[in-house]
Amino acid sequence: MFHNNVFQNYLCKLSIHFEINITLAISVFTLFTGLVATSRLYVKAHSKAELFIGLLLGIFSQLIILKYRL
Numbered sequence: 001m002f003h004n005n006v007f008q009n010y011l012c013k014l015s016i017h018f019e020i021n022i023t024l025a026i027s028v029f030t031l032f033t034g035l036v037a038t039s040r041l042y043v044k045a046h047s048k049a050e051l052f053i054g055l056l057l058g059i060f061s062q063l064i065i066l067k068y069r070l
Contacts, residue, residue, distance in 0.1 A: 006058045006061065006062060007029060008026065008029040008030060008033055008058075009058060009059060009062035009063075010062065011025055011026050011029060012026060013062065013065075013066055037051050037055075
């Protein structure tokens, strides 16, 4: 889930930086991230806490990169 969220945030940053509209790609990866999270909960590969921590790590790592990159 961490990798899905990182790529999704990367697409958002590309959209902001280059001022282009890629909302379809962002929407698809948002759906994909939700499907992956749901499937991991369904097969009991991760707990809710682990998925939430992975989501937060993905968001915060991209925010840190955004702060120091731009």
